[in-house]
Amino acid sequence: MMNSKFLIWIVINSVIGVCVIAYLVIRNIEKPDQAFVINQELFAGFNGRSELNQKLEYVKERHKQVLDSLFVQMKNEKDEEGLKSLSEKSRKFISDEQELSERYTQQIWKQINAYVNDYGKENDYEMIFGANGSGSLMYAREAVNVTDEVLEYINKRYEGEK
């Protein structure tokens, strides 16, 4: 005769087995292997962007201080040649700032790409598309929009979490 201990053991194992099978079935049904993110939202919400923006603003402020100081000096001395070269310096600063801005944008995308790649691997995606409004992705169900999840993940990774 089957004792009660053995019966409990069978019931517990059956429940665990059913739960595992149900989990695997639901996971396979609900989890698509392709998803998409909205690039602009990732870029705007990425923590690294705000930090690099602060650095860029700091450089711009420094340039402005230098130009203001030189302008006052040239004006007081009525130095026409100096004022011309000041204008050239101003153009040079603007060009440097644009170059720096482009470099920072590249750095931000390098990081975003690296972390999205890791997210895709960790979550078993075959592909993650980046929608940027240019027509490269014309339609996708909202259910496969993983922008919020990816944004949370890439910000954690940026802050150094594993």
Place this chain on the structure above:
Amino acid sequence: MKVKSNSNQSIDILCILIAMLLLLLTGCSEQNENEVQSVNKEIGGLRFLVEYQPSANKVEEEGNGIEYFKIRLEKTNDLDIVRHLSETSGLTQEEVLYYLSYRLKDDIFLEQGEEKKESVLYHFERSYDLTKGRVVNVGFEPADKDKKITLLIDSELLNVGPVKLKF
């Protein structure tokens, strides 16, 4: 004497195995606070392999503890990192080596909460082009053991933006 049935014996063996597994898992989850911790990150074709050696107890008792990091920089495609940095930055390879030897230390920080520390020890290991990657050793003043620390590498030459690694 009563002999145990086969099913009862199997249950006992299963219980013992589960108990052993739990014991093993519990043992693994306890982390020695002085053991070396490793973290790595890949961004833009660069790989950062960082080993963190927390300030050792014996030395700390004397008030001289140091948070010690060994940072290995390499390319993910196995090319030489100095040559790569030279090509991407427009600097000569000698200038890149000079930067790694003397200037990179100014771009590495230890963050803990709002506090941001500069390094107090820095050493670049010259490999004389015998290895594709390069190793730097960095030390910081002791950090608060109750809070997480973040190593920040913010180098314009590496051109991948700020890289943070939490320990």
